[in-house]
Amino acid sequence: MANPNPYHLFLSPRSPFARRVRLALRRLGLPVIEHPLNVLESNPDLETANPLGLVPTLILPDGRTLADSSAILETLHDLHGGIWPELPTDRIEIRQASTLATGLMQAAVSFFQETRMHEVPSPSWAQDHLSAVLRTLRHLESFRNDFWIRSGEMTQAGWDLACALEYLEFRMPECRDAIPTTLRAPMELARMNGSFRETAPRL
Ligand SMILES: N[C@@H](CCC(=O)N[C@@H](CS)C(=O)NCC(=O)O)C(=O)O
Numbered sequence: 001m002a003n004p005n006p007y008h009l010f011l012s013p014r015s016p017f018a019r020r021v022r023l024a025l026r027r028l029g030l031p032v033i034e035h036p037l038n039v040l041e042s043n044p045d046l047e048t049a050n051p052l053g054l055v056p057t058l059i060l061p062d063g064r065t066l067a068d069s070s071a072i073l074e075t076l077h078d079l080h081g082g083i084w085p086e087l088p089t090d091r092i093e094i095r096q097a098s099t100l101a102t103g104l105m106q107a108a109v110s111f112f113q114e115t116r117m118h119e120v121p122s123p124s125w126a127q128d129h130l131s132a133v134l135r136t137l138r139h140l141e142s143f144r145n146d147f148w149i150r151s152g153e154m155t156q157a158g159w160d161l162a163c164a165l166e167y168l169e170f171r172m173p174e175c176r177d178a179i180p181t182t183l184r185a186p187m188e189l190a191r192m193n194g195s196f197r198e199t200a201p202r203l
Contacts, residue, residue, distance in 0.1 A: 004031070005031075005061035005062075006030075006031035006032055006033050006061065007025060007030055007031065007032040007033070007058055007059065007060060008032070008033050008035060008058070008059040009021065009022065009025065009032055009033070009034050009035065009056055009057075009058050009059075010035045010037060010043070010045070010046045010049065010050070010055050010056065010057040010058075011034055011035065011036055011037070011055050011056050012036065012037060012038065012039045013036050013199075013201065013202055014170075014201045014202070015055050015056065015201075016105040016108075016109075016164060016166075016167040016201070017055070017056055017069040017102070017105060018055045018056040018069070019163045019167075019199050019201070020069050020073070020102070020159060020160050020163050021056040021058065021072050021073065022034070022056075022195070022199050023159050023163070023195055023196065023199060024072075024073055024076055024083060024156070024159070025076070026195045027082070027195070028076060028080050028083075030076075030080070037055070039053070039054075039055060049065045050065065050067045052067060054067060054068075056068075056069050056072060058072050069102070070099075070102060083156050084156060085150075085155070093143075093144075093147055094147055094155050094156060094157045095157075097140070097143055097147040097148065097155075097157035097160075097161070098155075098156050098157040098160045100136055100139065100140060101140070101157055101160035101163075101164045102160050102164070103132075103136060104136045104137070104140075104164040104165075104168070105160075105163065105164045105167055107129050107132040107133045107136065108129075108133055108164070108167055108171055108172055109167075109171075110125075110129045111126060111129035111130055111133065111171070111172060112171045112172070114126045114129060130172075130175075133168065133172065133175060133178075134175070134178055137175075137178055137179060137180060138180070140161070140180075140183055141180040141182055141183060145182070145185065148161055148183075148185070148186040149185065149186055149189060154186060154189060154190060154193075158186040158189070158190070159186075159190065159196075161183060161186050161187070162186050162187045162189075162190035162196065163190075165179055165183065165184075165186075165187045166187065166200060166201065167201055170201045171201075
């Protein structure tokens with residue numbers, strides 16, 4: 001019998017980083033108990049598991065802890081496969097696309113924090129984050145479609161891009177028109193997936 005102990009995932013319903021892990025766990029069919037929380041409050045259980053207090057944080061069925069969405073995905077691939085293409089040569093471009101899509105999430109989170117959460121927002125830092133978002137969108141536009149969708153299936157990079165773009169629409173609606181049409185295909189395909197719809201960022 002497979003290990004019946006579930007994974008436990010600390011998450012915020014708004015976090016695009018938590019979303020990429022939630023989607024991967026569901027895709028791999030792994031049992032998981034989700035612990036949604038508000039990262040703006042103190043969360044002693046999360047802070048015990050991860051002193052950084054960041055989501056996603058994953059507790060493995062054997063009780064060990066993993067923080068950081070990329071480290072979590074790497075470990076899920078080590079344990080179960082199914083995240084990255086089998087051929088190492090195929091993984092290079094998909095990993096790079098995934099890294100940039102995840103960086104897009106980070107730039108959007110930083111922009112939101114700078115403009116809405118700091119007591120004294122810095123226009124120049126906000127501009128830096130906005131420029132990073134716009135530059136990265138233009139760069140991603142040059143990537144081949146099969147970095148995102150391969151043989152009709154979303155790659156990990158495709159899921160990450162879809163999560164990043166929905167987060168952009170959620171937090172930076174002013175950037176909506178800057179999303180290149182070619183990058184919309186993975187988001188539209190993702191929106192046909194029930195887990196993707198269920199994990200959409202919400203207030
Ligand atoms: N590099 C990390 C980023 C995680 C991160 O920044 N998470 C944010 C939520 S989007 C967080 O937990 N913030 C907690 C806080 O701001 O208190 C990852 O990929 O997991």
